[in-house]
Amino acid sequence: MLLLLAVAATAPAPAQQRFWPRPAPAPADAGRAAPADGRVHLRLVPRSGHHEAWVDNGLHGPVQVRLRPRRGDGVRLVPASPVDAVVPARGRMLVARAYPLDPRRPLHADLALDQVPGDPRATPLDVPYRLPFAHGHVRVDQAFGGAYSHADAENLHAVDFALPEGTPVLAAREGVVMQTEAGYREGGPEPRLRGRANFVRILHADGSMATYAHLQPGGVLVRPGQHVRQGERIGLSGNTGYSTAPHLHFVVQANRGLRLVSLPFRMAGPEGELHFPRPAAR
Numbered sequence: 029m030l031l032l033l034a035v036a037a038t039a040p041a042p043a044q045q046r047f048w049p050r051p052a053p054a055p056a057d058a059g060r061a062a063p064a065d066g067r068v069h070l071r072l073v074p075r076s077g078h079h080e081a082w083v084d085n086g087l088h089g090p091v092q093v094r095l096r097p098r099r100g101d102g103v104r105l106v107p108a109s110p111v112d113a114v115v116p117a118r119g120r121m122l123v124a125r126a127y128p129l130d131p132r133r134p135l136h137a138d139l140a141l142d143q144v145p146g147d148p149r150a151t152p153l154d155v156p157y158r159l160p161f162a163h164g165h166v167r168v169d170q171a172f173g174g175a176y177s178h179a180d181a182e183n184l185h186a187v188d189f190a191l192p193e194g195t196p197v198l199a200a201r202e203g204v205v206m207q208t209e210a211g212y213r214e215g216g217p218e219p220r221l222r223g224r225a226n227f228v229r230i231l232h233a234d235g236s237m238a239t240y241a242h243l244q245p246g247g248v249l250v251r252p253g254q255h256v257r258q259g260e261r262i263g264l265s266g267n268t269g270y271s272t273a274p275h276l277h278f279v280v281q282a283n284r285g286l287r288l289v290s291l292p293f294r295m296a297g298p299e300g301e302l303h304f305p306r307p308a309a310r
Contacts, residue, residue, distance in 0.1 A: 146283030150235020225269025
């Protein structure tokens with residue numbers, strides 16, 4: 029058994045890390061499907077006296093959405109808001125009919141679409157993960173409950189592995205590439221860089237998802253929809269986004285009803301199962 033101790037980090041207050049593709053454009057008043065750009069789109073189709081509100085899911089995995097008015101007096105939704113739905117991978121779904129209460133305002137200005145990847149009905153299994161890089165020296169800069177950026181529910185059970193830039197990143201578990209982000213080049217501790225990291229998200233057979241983040245520019249080596257085997261090379265580690273040094277941020281998550289929650293996981297290392305310090309009770 030190998031006990032891994034997190035290296036203390038000196039940093040400001042806890043910072044939440046979110047890994048999500050760049051926002052989709054404003055809802056389109058059109059009857060065509062949104063571009064297949066790996067994002068989730070709200071599409072408004074005009075009908076007599078109302079619009080149909082369709083959600084087009086460009087992800088290679090399910091997404092839970094909630095359609096709601098931005099303000100109370102701008103639009104009436106049928107069924108009544110908030111409207112929740114789970115849209116399957118690469119699917120489209122009619123989620124509501126929207127009746128504008130002020131015809132002078134553009135309808136999309138009165139609607140908001142919340143979205144979280146994954147199916148809230150999923151039941152993740154307790155399965156072992158392999159180390160997401162070649163076996164060798166293992167250094168953990170921040171483990172479960174790390175005060176720097178692992179204090180929120182999405183990252184409470186994340187692990188930051190210190191790796192030189194360009195280290196091959198391997199799939200810790202078999203699955204399907206659900207989404208990727210490869211367009212960022214900058215990294216550093218500035219708050220403006222939060223959520224601006226290159227990453228790969230892999231959907232597992234039980235509905236859980238693993239995210240491999242802070243990959244270097246040009247370091248995403250897989251495409252959405254690709255099936256990957258455990259141990260297959262999926263990326264190159266880097267330092268993009270909100271980061272103080274090159275590392276791989278690894279986290280297993282599940283959708284728990286329009287919110288991502290990180291899950292504790294078991295992982296095999298070069299000398300047996302790794303044991304990460306458990307977060308303090310909150």
